[in-house]
Amino acid sequence: MSYQRFFSRLSKEEQDFYETKYAAAEFYRVNRVPEEIERALNELFLQKPEDVHGYLADYFASLSAPPRINRLKGREVYDTRGQLSIEVEVFCIVCNKEKSISSAAVSSYFGPKETSLDWKAGSQRADHVMTAVQWINEPLNHMLKGKNPCDQTEVDHALSDFFMAHYLEEKDIHSREKEESRSPSESELVLFSAPPAQTKDKKNVDKAKRSTTSEKPFPPAEPPEPVLLGSLAIGSVSLAVARAGAVLQGIPLYKYIAALRNQETLTQFHIPVSLVTLLSCGKTSPGKLSLLEEVILIPRVGQRVKQIITMTLEIQKEMMRIMNTSTKAGATQAILHDSGALALGYEKPEQPLDLITEACTNLGLALGTEIHLAVNCAAHELMDYSKGKYEVATGILKSPDELVDMYQTIINKYPAVVALIDPFRREDIDQWEKLSNVIGDSCSLLADMTYKSKAPSLLGVSGRILKHINETTVSDLVLITSDHQGSLLMATTSSEPSSGDSLSDIAVGLGLDYIKLGGLSGAERMTKYNRLISIEEELAQQGILVSKEKHSPPLFTEKLQEQSNTADVA
Template sequence: MDLHRRRIAAAEFLDRKGISGTLERIVNELFFRQPADVYGYMADCLLKLSTPPKISDLRGRAVFLGNGQLIVEAEVFCIDCNKEKRMSSAAVLSTFAPVGAEESQRSSDYVEIALQWIHEPFRRLLLDQNPCDQSEIDQMLGDFFTSYREEEKARRDKLKAEAKEHEAVTLVPVTPAKEKKSKGKKTIVDEKLFPPPELPEPVLLEGMAVGSVSLAVAKCGAEIKGMPLYKYISALKNQKEPAHFHVPVPWITLLSCGKKSPGKLCLLEEIILISKVGHPVKQSVTLAFELQKEMIKLMSTSGKGGITLSSVSDHGVLRASCDRLEQPLDLITDACRNLKVPLGVDVFLALNCAAPKLMDYSKGKYEVATGGLKSPDELIEVYLNLTSKYPAVVAIIDPFRREEAEQWEKLSSRIGISCSLLSDITHKPQDPVLPGVNGYVFRHANETTVSDIIHATVSYQGAVVMDTMFSESCSSGSFADLAVGLGLDYVKLGGLSGVETMAKYNRLTAIEEELAQQGLLVCKEPEPPLFSKEPKEELASAEETK
């Protein structure tokens, strides 16, 4: 009798779940198709009918970068076919680098906070969420971080107010000393100090947990959909998978003559090689290697123009000792001539000036070289002379501070369409668009979610160069996928050394070859300049249309 009841219950269960009908349909299709792997075909059919995976757990762990910096790696687990599986992991870099024991201790503290976020509130927020709902998950992560940032701001403001009150109570009045009149000398008038920039909001380094979890969720979604990450990112951005893809042109850093390099020259933090659009990534990287070898040969054999090689960074960037702006550019010109590489035809140059770091606020001038100060207007003439003498220079990154809006506009109008001006907006993505700016440099770091990156590239209408950090994240392969999936024309990858750095170049090359084999690769041919001179839509206006 018990057996009879169990049979009835089993039949009711099969009918209620529609299993009998489903199995009958699969068997009929099986007979019609007659695949070589019968059970594999049936497994695929049943797998498509299974419950979509849901997030079951988030885990975080501290991992080391090549430079010894600690960051957080997030892991996503899902229930898939009644089993918990580790689906993906990702680590996004914070925007600082330890410089000593005290800073290392601080980085350890931030990592601990980030791990607490992943193991407690983030795990609770994302439990049972569909990992393919990227925008919804990013919204939850963003809301949490916004709330935390507001609490931190309130705490900081309270501490500042208490400090001011304490200072007011303990302040002892001091009788000013009488001024002595100097005979026969003019009275020295206090100079009007150059206005410093507005202090940015403090970077909350624990926000690396937000970026890491967001990227790990995106990789999990791509795994579930059975597609490469770059196709998944493209589908998220365009609401569908495009019929064709193009691979962004890599910007490869050849030489550094910035403030931290030996020698007097401070202005050229990076000199970047840009291959002509249409050159395969592998060909561009090979050419960059050959150019670096020739540059090292020139510096070691003849000490070309007084320039000497100081060192090679862990990321393959040559650090040179230069005293004049022309020296590194002449070196690259000679190396191209020796290799019969037409500079300004097949390859071009971009200059990352990082001018905001060079401002001497007491004098209101930029320290172009040690002891060599230039006012913002004088710096315009420096850039005009450089681009006139070296027409292969087609882009200048951060030629001024953001506060010099007038100089940005003047330089852009005088330099014409031959050279694009780019502004680094990593920490200020919502600031007003500067006049004269044609493109933007943006890094994936800290609390930046995948949805944030997509929104930034859409808002700035394709005028974004995605930049890597000098200390690379563990998810270095994902960086290339993001650049391709976002449809960027250019991607700044750094030097040519280090496992983490080269993983980006290798992944970009692999994507290009994969797309070519699939017949999905197209060559996008942007006309010069690199970016349109038309003003870009502000991010604020894009927010209104969301």
């Protein structure tokens, strides 16, 4: 049979296959190409893939030089509140062509509104953002050029060294300026240490002596940790490179981060339990109450993210119905808080907890078994330093010891409250320990240590809050969660949330037990919730999704877990 007759009897796919093989073989014969091409053709002939051209493209792409970072591009953008922030774009050389691979931004934190924490007095958000953009487009761009975007450790090490060099340089400049501006006769300001006024009344003098000797002096605030101008660039570049590495390896970001954490391919994943902010009665909310910055819902373990969201929305809907139809709720007005939850105007901390209790009862949800609560007190924002007391409500001041008693009363009355976040300032060391002793195993105490990573642990604190902000790199997150296994509690957006969904991938990849994303409103939060749902569905389809049987400490102590399990059985 002639070649032409044989060829005419072949299907179109077979004809394409043999034409490709003939053309490649002829090219090899004429050009004497390397043996890699001959190997590819031999494998092609044996495997006979349906997509011949795709096979050849993939084969030769695997022989090309690995991707390298070619340049970074930092730009000023506006966050979800219309405030300046930055975005980083990573460009890599892939198969001899420059391609935009990924972009990212992390949440920014520039210190409390009342106090400037940066070294350069009067610097504003624009200065932070402008410096970060300059860092990205110039020194960081040159420093990372040519590096492997899939080597996260090397990239983050370079970023951390760069940040530390600038940190030490600015610290040295600040110290010199402080020394030069200080006069030799300048006296140091000591808070709450002035002796009592002299009086001729012996009884008053004796009383003053007894009070000063029996009461410890009020501890002043710890020196605030500075936020270095430009630090936002470090975390943003680190995350953008991590996203680039995931894209180039063809895997989702959560699997890429999990590989960084375990150095091996994980066969099972779990979705962190979503802690959803139900309502806010904090300092920026309407009404007199300031103590409850957030009341957070802790759902039962084993529920899907969609179920948790649906349940939370039902509870919020029922709370609104109660407020609109009953005077018992006691709220004077309601607005939408920055946390994405409803902000209510109350006078006493019992009122919002009573509202949640009534709403859950009406819906048939067992508060204390199916649902638990955590309270973010944000006590450091309530301190009146002129009086040395916490202003828990307008005109109502409590000393640290009085606040211990107040928390104990709330926890005894509402056993569904199983966690208090930042119930005191960090400086009130004795009260942390005292509260831990009086509440025992009935409640966990959690502290936000984002900028206090090197500070000694507080007695009684069983969990820490993890945030991805400013100079925190992806490798930092991996290291922290590895060093504090079981102690790191949740990932959470800061007060300046970003609109990306990477936080959800990070929480899953790090294997965190909990994630706190805020309330159920606002694009920056719902994007993250939707990403969690997407990851959960993807893992379920792959058959590698596992569900934890119980809450993990420290949010739930062992005793609380046993009580919850007993109630479920009953």
